[in-house]
Amino acid sequence: MKVQLVDHNLSDSAVVRAARVSTVGGTHRLLPEPPTAESTERDAGLIGYLMRERHGSPFEHGSLTLYVEAPIFVFREWQRHRIASYNEESARYRELKPDFYLPPVDRDLVQVGKPGAYTFEPGTIEQLATVDTELSTAYRAAYEAYERMLAAGIAREIARAALPVGTYSSMYVTMNPRGLMNFLSLRTHRQDATFVSHPQREIEVCAEKAEAIFRALMPITHAAFEKNGRVAP
Numbered sequence: 001m002k003v004q005l006v007d008h009n010l011s012d013s014a015v016v017r018a019a020r021v022s023t024v025g026g027t028h029r030l031l032p033e034p035p036t037a038e039s040t041e042r043d044a045g046l047i048g049y050l051m052r053e054r055h056g057s058p059f060e061h062g063s064l065t066l067y068v069e070a071p072i073f074v075f076r077e078w079q080r081h082r083i084a085s086y087n088e089e090s091a092r093y094r095e096l097k098p099d100f101y102l103p104p105v106d107r108d109l110v111q112v113g114k115p116g117a118y119t120f121e122p123g124t125i126e127q128l129a130t131v132d133t134e135l136s137t138a139y140r141a142a143y144e145a146y147e148r149m150l151a152a153g154i155a156r157e158i159a160r161a162a163l164p165v166g167t168y169s170s171m172y173v174t175m176n177p178r179g180l181m182n183f184l185s186l187r188t189h190r191q192d193a194t195f196v197s198h199p200q201r202e203i204e205v206c207a208e209k210a211e212a213i214f215r216a217l218m219p220i221t222h223a224a225f226e227k228n229g230r231v232a233p
């Protein structure tokens with residue numbers, strides 16, 4: 001699975017600028033002061049305050065565009081997040097390649113417990129082999145059916161119905177920092193979070209990659225998000 005930075009205008013200073021219009025008015029025309037230890041501390045204090053008090057709108061100024069390759073079942077979960085913009089490849093307009101998801105060997109395979117409180121444990125060697133064989137067989141049969149239909153002149157939009165949710169897709173997604181933090185709080189599992197979420201591991205892998213990008217671009221905001229129990233403002 002791939003999550004790559006395409007474009008962004010994120011910065012901690014955009015949050016500070018947006019928040020300060022409340023008290024000092026517009027500052028975008030002023031020459032930016034070179035950051036000092038004092039100004040950095042002041043900005044971090046303001047961002048921490050906004051996060052803690054859940055003054056969320058200053059975190060909406062900015063956008064991050066990611067390119068994602070992941071199975072369709074991950075996209076179904078990701079695209080439930082409405083505070084984002086999406087463009088995905090079309091199985092009506094292009095023929096899909098035979099790219100299918102197989103879980104890596106360290107992916108826990110056995111679900112224990114009840115809904116809302118599942119835990120996952122490693123599979124045995126036999127279970128790993130079963131997953132590998134069954135998924136590969138199903139994928140091969142599905143793709144062959146897809147190709148037979150295309151060869152028989154059937155439209156791609158009908159033939160695609162044979163393909164499973166393990167088929168890889170690709171998309172661009174654009175989010176603002178507030179929407180992204182909401183996504184990260186729900187799609188990562190952190191025992192120390194104020195609200196502990198239990199996402200499917202595959203979307204969590206993508207969320208972790210997105211979070212690494214976010215952390216590098218907005219280190220002060222990310223630190224405040226962490227300090228605030230990963231509650232989106």
Ligand SMILES: Cc1cc2nc3c(=O)[nH]c(=O)nc-3n(C[C@H](O)[C@H](O)[C@H](O)COP(=O)(O)OP(=O)(O)OC[C@H]3O[C@@H](n4cnc5c(N)ncnc54)[C@H](O)[C@@H]3O)c2cc1C
Binds near residue numbers: 082197198
């Ligand atoms: C572990 C887990 C299990 C899940 N299981 C299921 C499931 O079984 N079935 C299922 O259908 N979904 C399931 N979901 C999806 C979940 O219900 C949300 O649709 C998804 O997480 C998007 O969250 P969101 O609405 O906060 O995000 P966004 O859509 O990005 O919205 C961000 C925030 O904007 C506000 N907002 C957005 N739209 C509205 C609106 N129309 N009205 C009011 N406020 C709005 C809310 O404050 C929201 O938190 C699951 C999610 C997780 C993380």
